[in-house]
């Protein structure tokens with residue numbers, strides 16, 4: 001039974017689980033926190049990989065593959081970045097009945113796997129820049145609530161690791177990669193993102209600074225980190241003795257390269273689903289949907305003669321072939337063991353951007369009746385020589401409409417505030433907050449603590465709905481695009497009298 005029973009605005013967790021299973025994206029699996037990624041979702045990952053992978057390759061990044069097993073000594077080499085994450089590291093301790101002499105960890109990320117070899121391969125400045133990337137899985141045995149695509153114990157990602165001779169080159173690459181991450185979200189997935197830098201509290205502790213693309217899930221009013229691009233500085237270079245001869249000297253003195261690392265994961269698919277999905281099911285962005293146009297024959301009745309039925313089937317196949325020849329991912333669903341209505345609903349729940357019902361009278365008139373999934377509108381397109389441009393326009397219009405709708409929702413649910421008393425009510429109104437911050441870590445901690453307390457107090461009043469989020473707001477990013485900050489504007493934090501230094505995006509988040 002395909003029908004959705006949960007409503008997105010009522011209970012997004014229940015809605016999400018139904019949507020991703022009925023759209024055949026996910027199958028639940030018997031190891032907690034792990035899920036089967038079915039073709040309808042995996043093909044989105046393949047589109048993302050093709051788009052992002054081709055662009056980083058064109059810019060000079062080389063793909064490679066490192067082992068997924070990490071020895072304990074190597075993993076714990078960079079103390080301060082691992083200690084916070086140690087509880088998430090999964091270990092292999094046995095093979096068959098026998099304990100391993102030395103347990104090996106499953107990679108949670110590959111800095112410590114790769115950098116001993118960066119030290120071996122980098123000798124001269126001519127070995128720089130070294131820019132390697134791998135598409136792989138990683139394991140992080142998290143204990144917080146697992147959510148398919150969004151928070152899983154194993155996920156797919158790409159991780160890029162660069163080493164440069166100069167800080168400038170590294171800084172430039174951090175932003176170049178972030179621009180591509182924004183492109184994955186905005187050009188492929190029709191999801192608007194805010195680009196910014198993480199606060200010291202939220203950045204990757206092993207690095208110098210972390211830049212991020214932040215998405216927004218309007219249905220629950222929560223931010224979601226989309227991808228990160230870190231400048232690691234020389235921290236790992238010092239730890240792993242990565243050095244190169246100083247080209248400006250001839251006394252053999254060494255320099256430590258400036259490194260970056262950057263990652264994008266299958267969380268992208270979860271964000272896409274949560275942002276665009278509706279109470280019918282998934283709504284696929286046209287540029288990543290494995291099927292962009294589905295054709296279902298209709299109007300076949302007992303009165304239809306065999307040759308009429310055959311003519312109609314052939315026409316559906318011919319239309320699909322013409323669309324494929326024009327470069328679209330089109331499919332004719334002629335499975336007559338399912339009713340046309342069942343087929344129509346099937347592709348609607350899966351979120352195919354354009355569905356075409358082709359019947360005898362459309363065939364006669366050579367006009368195609370299009371059902372547009374994202375807004376349930378109807379369009380008719382002549383089946384003529386302009387097929388390619390008509391469908392290209394229709395699909396681009398769908399992408400832009402989905403993007404603009406999501407952007408309008410985010411703008412509508414982003415409150416720019418300067419007074420603390422407006423902060424928690426905004427969170428409880430499914431909003432994120434752009435607020436002035438003095439830059440003190442104390443205030444950032446306080447904002448999270450006090451907003452959580454104020455939310456709990458509210459939930460206490462509203463007893464019956466224990467699901468109301470009592471989560472505090474964390475800083476999502478310091479947007480690169482900063483509104484003007486007038487002289488004397490104070491930090492939003494309750495009780496802080498410091499002048500604000502920056503506008504910061506705060507919100508509950510995944």
Ligand SMILES: O=C1CCCN[C@@H]1CCCn1cnc2ccccc2c1=O
Nearest residue numbers: 082085088108109159204228261262263
């Ligand atoms: O984000 C990225 C992008 C891709 C390459 N790695 C960086 C930083 C990863 C930070 N991190 C995240 N979880 C971890 C979990 C266990 C051990 C170590 C880590 C860890 O270093």
